[in-house]
Amino acid sequence: MSSSNAKAPYYFVPGPSQWPVLAGFSLLVTMFGASAWVNGLGWGPYANGIGIFLTLVVLYNWFGDAIAESEGGKYSERIDTSFRWSMSWFIFSEVMFFGAFFGALFYARSISMPWLSDLDHKVLWPNFSGQWGNTGPAGTIEAFKTMTPFPIPTINTALLLTSGVTLTIAHHALRAGHRSQTAFWLFATILLGATFMGCQAYEYIEAYHDLNLKLTSGIYGSTFFMLTGFHGFHVTMGAIMLSVVLFRVMKGHFTPEQHFAFEGAAWYWHFVDVVWLGLYVVVYWL
Numbered sequence: 001m002s003s004s005n006a007k008a009p010y011y012f013v014p015g016p017s018q019w020p021v022l023a024g025f026s027l028l029v030t031m032f033g034a035s036a037w038v039n040g041l042g043w044g045p046y047a048n049g050i051g052i053f054l055t056l057v058v059l060y061n062w063f064g065d066a067i068a069e070s071e072g073g074k075y076s077e078r079i080d081t082s083f084r085w086s087m088s089w090f091i092f093s094e095v096m097f098f099g100a101f102f103g104a105l106f107y108a109r110s111i112s113m114p115w116l117s118d119l120d121h122k123v124l125w126p127n128f129s130g131q132w133g134n135t136g137p138a139g140t141i142e143a144f145k146t147m148t149p150f151p152i153p154t155i156n157t158a159l160l161l162t163s164g165v166t167l168t169i170a171h172h173a174l175r176a177g178h179r180s181q182t183a184f185w186l187f188a189t190i191l192l193g194a195t196f197m198g199c200q201a202y203e204y205i206e207a208y209h210d211l212n213l214k215l216t217s218g219i220y221g222s223t224f225f226m227l228t229g230f231h232g233f234h235v236t237m238g239a240i241m242l243s244v245v246l247f248r249v250m251k252g253h254f255t256p257e258q259h260f261a262f263e264g265a266a267w268y269w270h271f272v273d274v275v276w277l278g279l280y281v282v283v284y285w286l
Helices: 019-038 044-071 077-116 152-175 179-209 218-250 260-285
Strands: none
Touching (some): 019 044, 044 218, 179 218, 218 260
16 A cells, blocks of 8 residues: 555545456466366367466556555555455455365265265275275276375475565564565565475476376365365465565555555465465375
């Protein structure tokens, strides 16, 4: 938020924007490309790449419009309150999003598996033990090995926890008016997030080639890639948000009193940290 918010109107209402429609279209192209890619269609990777590029272009321009409005003194204290509530509800929706996936994992692991291996089902599947990480009662899934917490998941946990610390240091530096320190610690946070994504990509490659663990590896494979994959996507989006904030810090935006864009991105990043701790315990240890 701009430091000139004292001159802002009581409540600013932006004009019609093309960015929501274009964002929906670019995300549609992205997901069509991704679905085609995983189904082995040759045009899938290209469509996915085009969709991602269009999404980044839309975000760049959409963020630019919001930044121009903020720096133009159009956002009042009432707008600041609106942004805070909006970000809070958005993070709450993300909590429900991951809650549904954790619920699916719990149901499959703690309810379905014991049920399929109880005495009533021994006639159908006499050799099915119901142990988590199996090839299914019908034996139609290729054999695979389950994931362990060492070494990559534990390294990733250390990376994300450290990034939470560096981001908090950056926030304190901004509130103290130390812009150069803010930029340094923000860059360190983004670098840690990028390293996390690199480690996760390596983990996926290792899981696919060495453990034969794929999306098609039954309920274990689908829940593993669903939870960790969506979390990785959220880390990527959080790193993009923080990169925008870093660019704005270097451009001289924000004051020690008015910097909600920084705070909103920080809330999101800390939420991603907390979700990963749950994933680390439930997916890799239990």
